[in-house]
Amino acid sequence: MLSSPLILTPQDSNLAIQSASGERAELCGGRRITGWRQEGSGPVWVASLPDLNHQPWRFRVLIVGGQLSTRARLPESGYFKDLGPDFQVGSRIATSAELTTLNYSAADLGPWLNLQSAEVRVYRVWDESLSKVAWLNDVNHTIGLSTPLRFPPGAYGIHKYEVLNVREGLRAPGQWFLNYATNEVFYWPRSGEDMTTTEVWAPVTEVLLRIEGTNVPVKNITLSNLDFSITDAPPRSSGFSGAGYDGAVSMSDVDTITLSGVRIRRVGASGIQASNTQNMRVLASEFTETGACAISTYNSNDLEIADSRVQLAGHSTPAAAGMVLLGDRMHVHHNEIRGVPYSGISVGGQSPLVEYNHVFNVMQLMSDGAAYYVDGGRAGTIRNNWANDVGVGIASQAPAYYLDEETSGFLIEHNVAMVTNWMLHVHMAISNTVHDNSFISSGDARLTFQGSKATLLTRNVVYAAGQLSYEAAPDAISSQSGSILFSGTHKMELVRVDANFQRTPLDSTGNLIADPVFRDMPRNDLYLMPASPALAIGVSQPLTLSDVGPRTLPTIDAPATPPVLSYTLTPQSLSFGNQLVATTSTPQIARLSNTGTLPITIGKVQLAGTAPGNFNLSTSCPTIVPARSSCDIAITFKPTNANPSLKNAALDVYLTTPAVKLSVALSGAGIVPTFSLSPASLVFPLQKVGTASAAQAVTMRNTGSLPVTMTSISLTGVAPGNFAQSNNCGTTLKVASTCTINVTFKPTNAAPSVKTASLTISAPAPAASQSITLSGAGK
Helix, strand or coil: CCCCCEEECHHHCCEEEECCCCCCEEEECEEECCCCEECCCCCCEEEECCEECCEECCCCCCEECCEECEECEECCCCCEECCCCCECECCECCCHHHHHEEECCCCCCCCCCCCCCCEEEEECCCCEEEEEEEEEECCCCEEEECCCCCCCCCECCCCEEEEECCHHHCCCCCEEEEECCCCEEEECCCCCCCCCCCCEEEECCCCCEEEECCCCCEEEEEEECEEEECCCCCCCCCCHHHCCCCEEEEEEEEEEEEEECCEEEEECCEEEEEEEEEEEEEECCEEEEECCCCEEEEEEECCEEECCEEECCCCCCCCCCCEEEECCCCEEECCEEECCCCCCEEEECECCEEECCEEEEECCCCCCCCCEEECCCECCEEECCEEEEECCCCCCCCCCEEECCCCECCEEECCEEEECCEEEEEECCECCEEECCEEEECCCEEEEEECCECEEEECCEEEECCCEEEEECCCCEEEEECCEEEECCCCEEEEEECCCCCEEECCCCCCEECCCCEEEHHHCEEEECCCCHHHHCCCCCCCCHHHCCCCCCCCCCCCCCCCCCCEEEECCEEEEEEEECCCCCCCEEEEEEECCCCCEEEEEEEEECCCHHHEEEEECCCCEECCCEEEEEEEEECCCCCCCCEEEEEEEEEEEECCEEEEEEEEEEEECCCEEEECCEEECCCECCCCCCCCEEEEEEECCCCCEECCEEEEECCCHHHEEEEECCCCEECCCCEEEEEEEECCCCCCCCEEEEEEEEECCCCCCCEEEEEEEEEC
8 A cells, every 4th residue: 555656766767567477466545444433323424534644634536345436516416507607718818706706596505515625616618627615605696716717607608517525415325525624524325335344445645656757767667467546636627638637657757668457447536647758658458437537648759559448537527538648659559448528539749540449438528529539630640440429419519530720631531430410520620631431320410620621521421310411611621522421311411601600502522422321230230231332432341349449458367346236316306396387397307327337227217107298308328327427317397287286207217237216206386377356246236328337346366376468358248338448457467466457337228228248358378268247237
């Protein structure tokens, strides 16, 4: 166990560190927490923490029974909304107050917030800022942040934030909270966990191995068949793509280093962080549950990463990419990246080669990234890669392949994208070639070329089950030819968009509009059948999944993390309150979280109970939910009537692995505008023909919780011409208000003597119109 990093310097050059034959050595930066006691009679347990180096022990990672646990947060699901204005980035420099102040709703936060313990994470499109809370003003509903944000709340129109490490958010098994005021840690055990015997560990260091050159580099280091586990993450923002944190293995100024058969797991920050290195090789290694990136490099030249696996990165920062690699002449090949909140592989620099990788289940939380993202690279190649399950639904802002600002001279060749929406985005990039790729969508598909120039498109297969769209700046596409374009709905929109947003058709001459005839696309079998028109124009057979990903993986001798099935569906109930009949509420979110180490399988998701027809659901949940991941189910309430007012139902999620039903109680009240008329009738005394009686008053009262809209106040019935009315009701009667309708009787004749009519107040559905009877006699 390490309480501080092991440090290698130039004097340690030509060193090999490896496990003994048949063994696996582990460098662990954790300390066990003991002395757990139950908090009262409830489900939460608490332990007092010892000091660490004469200071209170602070950490942001907790491992219970070999599993990462979840920090308590608010809100329970989804995000809070800051109430400040939008901030137009680039219009001016933000003030210090704008960068350190957040406006909150009184329904979300208040003076009960533990300022000493809480952290606030403010989201933007592609990254986030994290800060401790400095102060809270419950009069103005503002909180002050101890560290300035990168952009003010509301930048780019994003108003999302969450509060971490808050006792009020400790609401489900597997969650924990560290009280800075009392130096105690609180934990809600998962099913089957006995806190008197279950081992609980927390980190005491952020780095396990630091290799650092000085005026001369550290040279010729080999790390083989080693495990690294349990490190902390700093309480600050992680930077672009999560690359601003240290790694469990951190290095700078190193010349020639090989990491082979390394396993890095359950660490708070990155797995490997390297800067100013030459000839680094990462081979046949595994990165599991890293808090930020698996591998982050800066100015690291002649890098090779091969046959490695990254899974479940970004538990400390949602801005984390799987790999963020900046340097010249890198070769990234035969890797697998999955379960990442932001981009899968992000590269920049001169002449990178990225090939035979499989990236999937990425861009799960953030936007403006991609499975394969290039940030200003030059003369590189991305070929023979596969991307699928990118983003979180048909509205995802997450392309499979993304060439960003100043990227130039890239070849995007013979790749596969199987995503639900966005295939390719070329943004402010120059002179790139997209050739012989297979872009397939089970829904609509789009390819976008924004602010770019001279993109060459040749021999691509672009298949959309729905609409196919190209959207390009005027000079973005220099040529496109020899491609197969297909829309299952026969809807294509291929346009150029100028600076004034004027849209003109994009010339598609030289391409073929036809079904490419895959063998079994729903099963990821993209083999082009002999009758395929794509073959006739020279398109290559697409990659198969067996072509990509690691060719070998290390043999792990040490026991793996025990397989655990653990899951939650939160919250326990959703209440929609009052809702106008036949209108749809704002969606509320139920979150299915796989907190275990094994995948769970969803059999069906349905609405049940006494009134399920009053609710609707939509979900981004896949059939198989990977370990340490979650998905959302959106519920809306649309009451069909107000009789009875209260509607109850349940959201039921049936898992087949394991066989269990999870439920969320749903409730809401259907309401309609209601009003009363008093009295129920008017009887006028005998009145001389041709003269008007004194007015009698009818009081209209809003008896409900909604305004009443009136389409008319009219006289109807047998003899309405003998009566007249005037009123002060207008067209809308506010809640708890009244208005007066004055009715007079002016008989036109005395035959017959008794005249009858009705005073009718007409209201549109779902409200009901009402009438009272009028009568009087003429003489």
